[in-house]
Amino acid sequence: MRALRFGYVTGPVLGALWIFVIATTVAVTMSFVTGAPFRPSLAWSALWGVLAGAAALYGSVSAIAVAVVLGAIGIVGFGPIQSMDTGMIAAVIGHGAVGIFGLLGLRLILKECPAGALSRHEFEEAVIRFLTGFGYIFFTAIVLIPFYVMVMTSLKNQAELLQNPLDFTIDLSKGAGLFRSYVELFADFNFGTYLLNSFVISVATVVITLLFSIPGAYAVARLRFRGRASFSRSILLIYMVPMIVLALPIYIAFSMTGLRNSILGIVMIYPVTTIPVALYMLQGYFRGLPGEVEEAGLMDGLSRLAVIWKITLPLSLPALASVSLYVFMIAWNEFLLAFMLLDDPSKFTLTRGIASLNSSEIPRQHLMAGAVIATVPIMALFLGLERFMTKGLTAGSVKG
Amino acid sequence: MGVNGTTPLARREARLAWGLLAPTLISVALVVILPLLAIFWISFKPVGLADLRPPAPILREAVRGSGDKLRIEYRLRNSSQDRPIADVVLTDMLPPMVDLKGDPPKPCTLSGRTLTCDFGTIEGGYNERLRIPITASDEDAAEEAAEGSDPVVTGTASSVLTDATFTLENFKRIFEGAEFWTVLGVTVFYTVFGTLGALIVGLFAAMLLNKSFKGQGILRGLYLFPYVAPVIAVAFSWLILFDPFSGSANALLVQMGVTNQAINFFGDRPLALVMVTTFEIWRYFPLSFLFILARMQSIDTEMYEAADMDGASPFQKFWYLSLPQLLGILSVLFLLRFIWTFNKFDDIFLLTGGNAGTRTLTVNVYEQAFAVSNIGAGAAVAVVIFCCLLVFSFFFFRFISQEEGL
Known part of the structure; x- marks a missing residue:
């Protein structure tokens, strides 16, 4: 370790690693965006990276010079990424990006690092900045790529996809024709009904869950009764029962009573899977509310139920929003029970409908369009109300 | 005032x-306790999907x-191949234009125009024809009239679900052979590596975002996407991304020169399990990231300032200050995620259907109950899962009572 702690060692080593990271990132991005063949070269990346790392130690001017050299040498064909027969514009953008982001990143990573001996502090800071940069790129890539593929696939057609699976460019001249899969899903595959079913079921689940869990949570949080401690604990136990274990007897019972294949049956089951979570989240919140306000209400002659309705609930609107959002998400995304209990296409939820698209006869842009239809509403809700959502997720130590 | 309901007010x-x-x-x-009891009951029963x-x-x-040979034929069948039905009685109204030729044959009697046949108990797999010779003036009209009046048949049978036959066959079946141990091994691999992976990746992500900068909120929202999106949407996206014939991942790897031929990510034996575990890590790192970040942000900053004064390096600060503070939440998350990963069904079911060496215990419940149509064996696997969970929860509650943070 000690041998590494010199600017002229740390700089080139981090430089080589960073340039390779950037080369891979740019190559993958360019391939996904243009469909043209870009590939990172380990040997050239290492070579140029060592040079770039060293140059970044000696101020902005030398860094800018190396960035220009990197871009130029890339176009000639000896840069950190190799581009074979791509268009000139794509090549300039690709190699330019390697030069700019490579050196910009290195300047940030090696900020305040002298060329000579480094203190342990300076050395570790540099390594941490490298890891941070890598982390941002890595996480953004792994999160975005599947969603990018999902959206882009839904806008293309089977033949184009088979020809070059990397070519996600969209032919904008098709105009509204781009959305053909979506139109077909709504026109021929009943997705309008599924969307409505999913929405109705999710809203009903939220309402029933709140109706059941608010009084229960209040009782656990505020009232004294024998068995309160063990009760609030056994709520957690219910989280731990796997759905598939319950699904089997529920399937049998519903088959025998004719509740299978009905939205009513689904609405009877979904809330019970969410009530324990909601109860646990709400009782935590209720506990944190000041008890004095409620006592004042009781003194003024309000009954307990009136106190809950007039004092506790208005005070806990943010918590109710979190819980509702979270429950809505669970119900909207639920797959297992819908898959097992629903066979009749007119009663399908979105998730069940998408599962029915998974066959070799249905082109996969339809499958992906279905996935987008299911994802967009929940994402919109989530992004709009992210603050409540993250709070809700952390508040209840919630199940997955 | 007593807590135990001693005063009227407390009561x-x-x-x-x-x-x-x-x-x-x-x-x-109704929805949790009753089904759990039912699962135990069913696991000792020889029940198939058809039962x-x-x-x-x-x-x-x-x-x-026609003419002399004109007859009504009743064909009576037992829907079950092996279970008897008791007190089977057939009743039918003879239409006015039809007359019996002589007395009705054996189990039947005629009173007025009502034909009653008492078959008693019919065995499983019973399938017989009963011929009743008739005469009629207009044969076509008679045929229509006779077939127009629906006969009523009643009988009582006990369902295998409710009677007193019990068997240990289900448990024998699932423990038999090497398959069970393979399934258990896959479950342990998936659970341990899925849980640890999600924790470590989540810890890394939390460290990245544990500083305020422009766009921190956006990145935090973005990193939660895998968890918030419907599992079916992301699972199918992964399948399409990693498709062996036309997947972008393969095309990318070939183009980058990493591999020469397409890799069947979700179809080859050890790789499929690794991929399924990777998917689990990808989907659930946001959850651990969120909890760890919340804990990190509540750590007192004074401690770090003091450490800075003492000249502690960043890694030292992480190792000696942050990590001990995070140990509590990390262990609680580990236990919770361990149990939930153990319970996970949808992800593997959608990605591989339990093929290519990815069948975990939960997928095995589905496989036994619906693919092999043996509900009893499926229930037996469910009982095994439940027993494992009892052990886990015991550890969980022993630990959480000391931790009480969550």
Whole structure:
């Protein structure tokens, strides 16, 4: 370790690693965006990276010079990424990006690092900045790529996809024709009904869950009764029962009573899977509310139920929003029970409908369009109300 | 005032509490406790998918032949191959234009125009024709009239779900052979690596975002996407991304020169399990990231300032200051995620269907109950899962009572 702690060692080593990271990132991005063949070269990346790392130690001017050299040498064909027969514009953008982001990143990573001996502090800071940069790129890539593929696939057609699976460019001249899969899903595959079913079921689940869990949570949080401690604990136990274990007897019972294949049956089951979570989240919140306000209400002659309705609930609107959002998400995304209990296409939820698209006869842009239809509403809700959502997720130590 | 309901006021409070909890308790009892008991019951029963309907007598009526040979044929069948039906009685109204030729044959009697046939008990797999010779002036009209009046057949049968036959066959079946141990091994691999992976990746992501900068909120929202999106949407996206023939991942790897031929990510034996575990890590790192970040942000900053004064390096600060503070939440997350990963069904079911060496215990429940149509064996696997969970929860509660943070 000690041998590494010199600017002229740390700089080139981090430089080589960073340039390779950037080369891979740019190559993958360019391939996904243009469909043209870009590939990172380990040997050239290492070579140029060592040079770039060293140059970044000696101020902005030398860094800018190396960035220009990197871009130029890339176009000639000896840069950190190799581009074979791509268009000139794509090549300039690709190699330019390697030069700019490579050196910009290195300047940030090696900020305040002298060329000579480094203190342990300076050395570790540099390594941490490298890891941070890598982390941002890595996480953004792994999160975005599947969603990018999902959206882009839904806008293309089977033949184009088979020809070059990397070519996600969209032919904008098709105009509204781009959305053909979506139109077909709504026109021929009943997705309008599924969307409505999913929405109705999710809203009903939220309402029933709140109706059941608010009084229960209040009782656990505020009232004294024998068995309160063990009760609030056994709520957690219910989280731990796997759905598939319950699904089997529920399937049998519903088959025998004719509740299978009905939205009513689904609405009877979904809330019970969410009530324990909601109860646990709400009782935590209720506990944190000041008890004095409620006592004042009781003194003024309000009954307990009136106190809950007039004092506790208005005070806990943010918590109710979190819980509702979270429950809505669970119900909207639920797959297992819908898959097992629903066979009749007119009663399908979105998730069940998408599962029915998974066959070799249905082109996969339809499958992906279905996935987008299911994802967009929940994402919109989530992004709009992210603050409540993250709070809700952390508040209840919630199940997955 | 006593807590244990000694005074009238306290007793009233307790009554109100139970009243408020009653809806939750009843619904949970119906949908969680009852099915759990049912699973134990079913696991000792020889039940197949077909046995969910109790055996019933099935009857078809037809008028056959002509002139001298004219007859009503009743074909009676037991829907079950092996279970008897008791007190099977057939009743039918003879239409006015039809007359019996002589007395009705054996189990049948005629009173007025009502034909009654008492078959008693019919065995499993029973399938017989009963011919009743008739005469009629207009044969076509008779045929129509006779077939127009639906015969009624009744019988009582016990369902295998409710009678007193028990068997250990289900458990013998699932423990038999090497398959069970393979499934258990896959489950352990998936659970341990899925849980640890999600924790470590989540810890890394939390460290990245544990500083305020422009766009921190956006990145935090973005990193939660995998968890918030419907599992079916992301699972199918992964399948399409990693498709062996036309997947972008393969095309990318070939183009980058990493591999020469397409890799069947979700179809080859050890790789499929690794991919399924990777998917689990990808999907659930946001959850651990969120909890760890929340804990990190509540750590006192004074401590770090003091450490800075003492000249501690960043890694030292992480190792000696942050990590001990995070140990509590990390262990609670580990236990919770361990249990939930163990319970996970949808992800593997959608990605591989349990093929290519990815069948975990939960997928095995589905496989036994629906693919092999043996509900009893499926229930037996479910019982095994439940017993494992009892052990886990025991550890969980012993630990959480000390931790009490969550």
